[in-house]
Amino acid sequence: MSLRRGKGFTGPFFLAVPSVGRLVKLYAREDQIEQSQQRFIERYAVFVPKRSFPYLSALAILYPVAAMLWLSSTPSPSIITLGYGFANLGYLLAVAFIIPGHFRVFGLDGRIPTLVAALTFWGIGVVLSNVV
Numbered sequence: 001m002s003l004r005r006g007k008g009f010t011g012p013f014f015l016a017v018p019s020v021g022r023l024v025k026l027y028a029r030e031d032q033i034e035q036s037q038q039r040f041i042e043r044y045a046v047f048v049p050k051r052s053f054p055y056l057s058a059l060a061i062l063y064p065v066a067a068m069l070w071l072s073s074t075p076s077p078s079i080i081t082l083g084y085g086f087a088n089l090g091y092l093l094a095v096a097f098i099i100p101g102h103f104r105v106f107g108l109d110g111r112i113p114t115l116v117a118a119l120t121f122w123g124i125g126v127v128l129s130n131v132v
Contacts, residue, residue, distance in 0.1 A: 009028065012025045012027055013025070013026045013028060014026075057106070061089075063092050064085045083127070083129030086121050086122070087129060088125070089121045089122075090118050090124075094122070103117070
């Protein structure tokens, strides 16, 4: 790694270094980047937390699916059924925003992404439900 970009280097790459208290800018040699990345992954893999499959989130998805299946048994159009499912998914994600703060089956690991997804799905559901 080099601190300045020269011929045969790519970057910049930014690395947060808490012990230094700043963001460090790095450049990598183009011909050695794959090997360097593999060594880094092997060396620091023990520090990456292992997470199991998010069974609770996956099970919770049954709620909007069941809502859609229930509404599909009524004489409502398909677009309204889809909108109802999206709106209920938005409600589910809003609860996930409040209680655990994540919904990992969708890769939402924080409160803000979960809230954004909740509002997005709810909004899509409202629009689709009111199309007809």
